[in-house]
Amino acid sequence: MNAVLKLDIQDSFEVFQSMAHKQLDESLEKLRPLFEQDKPPTLLEISSALQEIKHELSGALLQEAAHSLNQQQRDQEFFPCPHCGRLVKKRDASRKIETRHGESLLTRPYCYCRHCKESFCPMDEALELSPRKKQFDLQKLALKFLAKMPFEEAAQLFYESTGMSFSDHSLHDFFSSFAEDMSPAKGELGT
Numbered sequence: 433m434n435a436v437l438k439l440d441i442q443d444s445f446e447v448f449q450s451m452a453h454k455q456l457d458e459s460l461e462k463l464r465p466l467f468e469q470d471k472p473p474t475l476l477e478i479s480s481a482l483q484e485i486k487h488e489l490s491g492a493l494l495q496e497a498a499h500s501l502n503q504q505q506r507d508q509e510f511f512p513c514p515h516c517g518r519l520v521k522k523r524d525a526s527r528k529i530e531t532r533h534g535e536s537l538l539t540r541p542y543c544y545c546r547h548c549k550e551s552f553c554p555m556d557e558a559l560e561l562s563p564r565k566k567q568f569d570l571q572k573l574a575l576k577f578l579a580k581m582p583f584e585e586a587a588q589l590f591y592e593s594t595g596m597s598f599s600d601h602s603l604h605d606f607f608s609s610f611a612e613d614m615s616p617a618k619g620e621l622g623t
């Protein structure tokens with residue numbers, strides 16, 4: 433590994449670390465009321481309060497990690513079109529995703545090639561994002577539930593175990609379209 437690359441990795445880790453500390457402070461602030469009660473909270477109350485900030489914190493950590501790890505690409509102005517190779521100027525576009533860590537908002541380069549009339553998002557490709565809002569970790573888990581039980585029960589247990597909602601209606605749609613838009617040959621849902 434050359435020295436410049438090593439320095440970049442160090443920098444991006446430090447950026448991530450400082451964003452993570454900031455997020456942790458913000459989330460912990462929401463626990464302050466527990467410390468201001470006259471009667472100390474029960475363990476159940478502490479657990480519920482932690483549950484509420486858990487997804488907010490871990491979703492934000494995932495977001496910052498994805499941003500910091502792709503900072504070079506996020507700073508880049510032009511990208512080659514995957515179809516014709518012409519350089520295309522990017523604009524920044526945000527996209528909401530959901531993983532088992534909660535909701536995250538990714539801001540990444542979005543390009544539209546006028547020649548090919550096609551859009552592409554290099555960072556989505558690098559991260560191997562699912563085109564769906566719910567990402568592959570949640571999809572894999574949903575499929576495991578769906579293989580064992582009816583939609584309604586699967587949706588309920590999915591919510592209880594992940595804290596993320598997946599209505600039985602959307603589970604139904606997901607399951608029906610699974611065979612069409614996700615080729616098992618790609619190994620995306622292999623394990």
Ligand SMILES: [Zn+2]
Pocket residue numbers: 513514515516517518545546547548549
């Ligand atoms: Zn093109």
